[in-house]
Amino acid sequence: MPDQHPETPRTAYLPPRAAKARKLILRTQLGLAWLLAASVFALVILVAGSLFLLQGGRPGAPWVRVAAVAAVPEGSVAEVPAGAGLVVVVDRRGGLLQAFLAEPGPCPVTAAAGSAGFARSCQDEAWDADGTPRRAGAPALRRVPARLTRGDLYVDVRAATP
Numbered sequence: 001m002p003d004q005h006p007e008t009p010r011t012a013y014l015p016p017r018a019a020k021a022r023k024l025i026l027r028t029q030l031g032l033a034w035l036l037a038a039s040v041f042a043l044v045i046l047v048a049g050s051l052f053l054l055q056g057g058r059p060g061a062p063w064v065r066v067a068a069v070a071a072v073p074e075g076s077v078a079e080v081p082a083g084a085g086l087v088v089v090v091d092r093r094g095g096l097l098q099a100f101l102a103e104p105g106p107c108p109v110t111a112a113a114g115s116a117g118f119a120r121s122c123q124d125e126a127w128d129a130d131g132t133p134r135r136a137g138a139p140a141l142r143r144v145p146a147r148l149t150r151g152d153l154y155v156d157v158r159a160a161t162p
Contacts, residue, residue, distance in 0.1 A: 059149060059154050062156050062158045063147065063154040063155070063156050064082070064154060064156070064157060065152050065153070065154050066080050066081070066082050066088050066153050066154070066155050067080040067088075067090070067152070067153045068151060068152055068153070069148055069151050069152065070151075072090045072092055072153060074092050074095075075092060075093055076092055076111070077089065077090065077092070077109070077110055077111040077118060078090050078108075079102070079108035079109050080153070081104075082101065082155065082157060084157075085103075085104065086101050086102065086103065086104070086157070087101070087103075087104045087108075087109070088101060088155055088157075089101075089102050089109045089118060090146065090153065091111075091118070091129075093116070094116075097146050097147075098143065098146065099143070099144050099145070099146035099153075099155050100118075100131050100141035100142060100143055100144065101141065101142040101144055101157060102139075102141050103139055105122070105123055106123065107122035107123070108120070109127075112126055112127075116128075116129035117129050117134070118131075118141065125138055127140070127141050130143070144156055144157055
């Protein structure tokens with residue numbers, strides 16, 4: 001019995017001589033749909049690359065920019081505002097970068113004289129280098145991850161350790 005289905009035309013085939021090289025021979029044009037699909041993919045790649053370059057290596061959420069590096073010179077302790085009623089105490093002494101969250105006060109937290117700790121002299125408050133208060137009942141400084149990127153200081157305030 002002869003085949004009831006007519007042979008459908010193939011848009012591509014692999015001739016026996018080209019089988020060794022795996023060359024696919026196209027018999028027809030790919031059409032407008034292929035051109036549009038390729039254009040859309042090229043546009044997506046262009047937009048994604050532009051967004052990546054515009055970010056410039058700066059960290060995204062949950063990192064928050066709190067200050068320029070110039071506000072916290074190497075070998076010093078500085079207090080910078082962090083928003084939400086908090087300040088960030090940044091310690092860049094000894095070649096390290098440490099950041100702590102603190103409650104704002106009438107005067108800034110600075111390096112403690114003669115030690116690696118911190119002090120707020122106007123309130124007679126002092127902390128050890130790890131943020132532990134030296135006086136019972138005083139609030140502790142909460143350590144937060146910090147990062148210097150492209151001239152700016154970023155902290156992750158959500159990751160504050162108690």
